[in-house]
Amino acid sequence: MTSSGSILVTGGAGYVGTHTVVELLDSGYDVIVMDNLANASMESLKRVKEITGKDVPAFSVDLLDKGAMRNIFNKHKDIFCVMHFAGLKAVGESCEKPLYYYRNNVGGTMSLLEVMQEFGIYNMIFSSSATVYGAPSYLPIDEKHPVGGCTNPYGKSKYFIEEILRDLCNADSKWNVILLRYFNPVGAHASGKIGEDPQGVPNNLMPYISQVAVGRRNELTVYGNDYDTPDKTGVRDYIHVVDLAQGHVAALKKLTEGCGCKVYNLGTGTGYSVLEMAKAFEKASGKSIPFKFADRRPGDIASCYGDATLAAKELGWKAKLDLSKMCEDLWRWQSMNPTGFNKEGSS
């Protein structure tokens, strides 16, 4: 297919970013990557080239550096949409350094939007999160569920950005913005060449499990085995990152219709428990995942899964890859890259 211009992908060297870049390239779009490499490396984009055969212009630029951003927009006059993945994402760290998180996520997005306005670019797809819903008041969560009940600065920063984008669209009909609320992205590209590469101790379940499987961690700690769920452990809506990436390509088509501000959940609609995930990963990897139970963590909830029928109806998108595929692909990535993109390893 032909596209009407390039897509600028902020945070394009990160986990969801790289997978989306691959899907965009495979769909025929021209892509430019901007990433401050705070939480990623250019190695990931070399891998994207191995997968797609395409070279992607990539700039090591921070969202807070408006001058450097202007240089990119000046150099690439055909950018027609920004896919905005860049942002800090560690919940615990956000509680320790709230101002740093707000500055980077909210302040960074404001700078990006200001530069986009200067260059007359009014199309954005924003990487939001189901965390904006806070504790679910009903399940599955649809897009009409109340938002704003976030308890940590990371989640609030996503919510604040959503509100800023919504207000921009209300103020000026030139803006088209799609807010994609992710549930729990897992898995990796089927090639095993790109995947999630957390720095330090993983914050999320599946990277932790896969690091146990590959011998980087001793055992999994399961926080809470007294939840009101079938096996008493927490239930989440895990979605294959390639499905998620394809959701962005589907959203891009919607955006070109001049949609104003739209919101879509990207999830599978199905919840799996911590123990189900660990078992599925054991099966896919052939490795045993030792675990112990510990107390619930403050702020954690029993169950969270989404209703993604609106995305099916309006974007023609649906998650296709099942739990075993999520685990197989994650294991392929982890076993081919036991220390992630960094060949030296880290812990």
Place this chain on the structure above:
Amino acid sequence: MTSSGSILVTGGAGYVGTHTVVELLDSGYDVIVMDNLANASMESLKRVKEITGKDVPAFSVDLLDKGAMRNIFNKHKDIFCVMHFAGLKAVGESCEKPLYYYRNNVGGTMSLLEVMQEFGIYNMIFSSSATVYGAPSYLPIDEKHPVGGCTNPYGKSKYFIEEILRDLCNADSKWNVILLRYFNPVGAHASGKIGEDPQGVPNNLMPYISQVAVGRRNELTVYGNDYDTPDKTGVRDYIHVVDLAQGHVAALKKLTEGCGCKVYNLGTGTGYSVLEMAKAFEKASGKSIPFKFADRRPGDIASCYGDATLAAKELGWKAKLDLSKMCEDLWRWQSMNPTGFNKEGSS
């Protein structure tokens, strides 16, 4: 009384800012003013000197200019608290220019907080608003009322800043922050030398009424005469700006106790309708205020008034000045300064 250092007042040349500067000076505090003069003039601080006999160091500096802010903190090493009034405040304009509002109010506050951290200053009193409560779910509104239901970028910017400040206090016990949620400030200093000086058409009821009285506007438009209130017009909690200013001095004492993050309503607890306000102003001024009814404005609510008993209990503060005093003082200011601080006049 003696104070342990200076108070930096951002937005100190504005309406609530100048009145607070007067009360601080009268209470023996050293004050430094910082204001970008976007919505104010240095004339107001000349008037402060006429009232108090004291010269206040004043800097024309924008919150977005961190270098200039650092210069102030470098020059005044004894600043121990920032009273943060600076911010854009026109609801309608905020809907038209949301990014500009978020940049100035939220981005500006982040810059201020960053500079404060650099200089090891962790005490702030923040000029918040009852608008953070959104549409009241019960009356009178106390501090436990849910927040975040704001429908315009101005109100959301106040709410976002509150959340950032709360998270800062949670992250680092060095921070002490008092969020003061104002109801509807009206009136002026009893001297008639300082008062509210809106640019262009006033957004608020009382400045509009007083401009009608002084002949700058033809008649008052009363939006909505079908509300569920005694006389069918909207009811609000008007508070004399001098009472409000004294609330800040009371909060300052609380702050020095190492209070963490505290929230107080500053209001009278009593609601008055639009027609009651107009009548009270007619009585105080001896002028007739012609008015016409028009449709409700979108987003307006029937009644809003606050419970200020927490401030009475914990700050030892209570609004003392009644409706007739609000109107008399407003009229003295308006009649002595028919075109505000600007002798040339404006409309």
